Amino acid sequence: MLENISFANPQFFWLFLLLPVAIFWYFFKRREQSASLKLSSIKGFPKNSVLPKLKPLLFVLRLVALAAIIIAMARPQTEEISTRTKTTQGIDIVMSIDVSSSMLAKDLKPNRLVALKKVVAEFIDERPNDRIGLVVYAGESYTKTPITSDKSIVKNALSDITYGQLDDGTAIGMGLATAVNRLKDSKSLSKVIILLTDGVNNSGFIEPQTAANLAVEFGIKTYTIGIGTNGNALSPVSYNADGSFRYAMQTVEIDEPLLKSIAETTGGKYFRATDNKKLEAIYQEINKLEKTEIEEFKYYKYEEKFRPWVYLAGVLLLIEWLTRITLFRSFI
Template sequence: MLNRVEGTWDWLSAEWFFRSTLNRFDWENPIFLYGVFIIPVLFLLRWLLNFKFVQKLDVAFHKKEIKWHPISLLRFIPDIFLTLSLLLMLVALARPQETNEKVEQWTEGIDIMLVIDISESMQIEDFKPNRLMAAKKVARDFIQGRFQDRIGIVIFSGDAYSLSPLTTDYDLLYAYIDDITGDMIESRGTAIGSALAVATNRMRESESNSKVLILLSDGDNTAGNIDPITAAQLGAAYNIKMYTIGIGKEGRVPFGKDFFGRTTYVENTLDETTLREIANIGEGKFYRVSNNKALEEVFALIDDYEKAEIKETRFRDTTDFYHVYLNWAILSFLIWMLLKSSFMSNVLQD
């Protein structure tokens, strides 16, 4: 396929008239292409004028002497080249072009830390298939909707562990999320304060104008060596905005099956007051969710709230090809000029 006219005579290639070539063009002045329908009208008017005003010579022949000869068709050849010249002129006036547009998108970005509870109670099955698997799915979907934001992951149960630093390598984050299991931390319990402290430590040197922490937990603070409120105040001192999500129902909830395949139940509690206070200190919001759909909706809301402005720069590289068809039009016109004065234009018509 021809992308550029590089040589002096490259315009002579027949490829300029292939459908695939013409289809890839943008047309600066497409209205001229409608002139194709006017050309037959012009030739019809020309024929009518010639029929009425051109002098005719009456010659008498016997009927048996009048025979048609193929050479009489030669008189149409000049008109064919004139028609081609007009058609190619219209194509040139329509300005066929190729435009390559490059779009560069960029944003200042947001630093986001996902703090996910993996304690034993996250295996409770009031969510499908359980709370931890539901949390992993919405975390993955949340990351997929971001653009150039740095995201990190902290997991916690009886202790807190930084699973991933802030990064824009989303494929790496997906791999980390897929590998999360409830037995990654041996210590039992729910160390909410420690998790907040680890996340804050990861974000404290961030120079981003917007730092966001999303804490997802289903229980009370029962482990760790730092109080959740103190940890929240420390995070707020580093301008970290905090969202907290309380996951699960309180009371008697399903917790798997026993040896005989019967569903077992446990009593579940949630310290909603502490989670609300953390969100209040971090100038964020607290959400309480009791099923998969509610959890997905909350992450969608946070995704909408914490969007950086995406800016883009467009570069357009436009190449004109009208001169190719103009050259062909001039060539066709010159051939017509030569032929119209030749014997072809003087072939007798019946």
């Protein structure tokens, strides 16, 4: 009867301390409550009557009725909780991804671009309440997908990103400016760009700092990520006769001062990913830094369960009273 039950007034359970006192008082006063009569002979009385021995049942019935009343006073009830969530502040995010030939370097496994796509796909899955867009750049830049809440579209576009879709080069300013252009008309209270590159700005007609100033003007925060190991990496240097890449060890050159300047100018943060684990940790940190505000409403429905205990107490007291004035009438 008490399964999945809570009590609105549990302080009334202290009244159970009265039960041991009542039991003690009953046995202490029992003899005084029974009158004694001395007879010279009991031949006229029926022998082996069990009713006198059952007289304590009256007290037991009262005791159980009292316990039921105490439980009823504690107000047992079941509680049903329903929740509803409401996104109060979504975030618009554009990820600007370098797809130059150096992104095929094998210092991240199996290469930088494939490792990045895997981590970005997981990042997208963890942002169910936000709109996300993709920009890719090499020697120039373009919007792969505009900001959208349809994560399947974004992930399909991400999986289609490959090297060779743009002229080779690293136009960091163009990649950032295109991302700013996708976000400048957004009505979201929070707008974020995640710009990733593995090189230095050597292409495009927009300076990175100019693009950063545009981001500030439109209230867009930029997180920058430099991807590549410290030192040398096995990178594509030319083509083989069959069209495949020929790899050789090349010095990893990342313009970290520029990336740090872009992040600081826009109120973001710079990260360096030297291996797969660090790249994954960076996106996890950005995921924690840029939290969507979610408001949760809880609705409580209570169903009172004290009535059965009141009924039980009433029935027990009725039985006790009827038994007292009938079966035990001669012994009271």
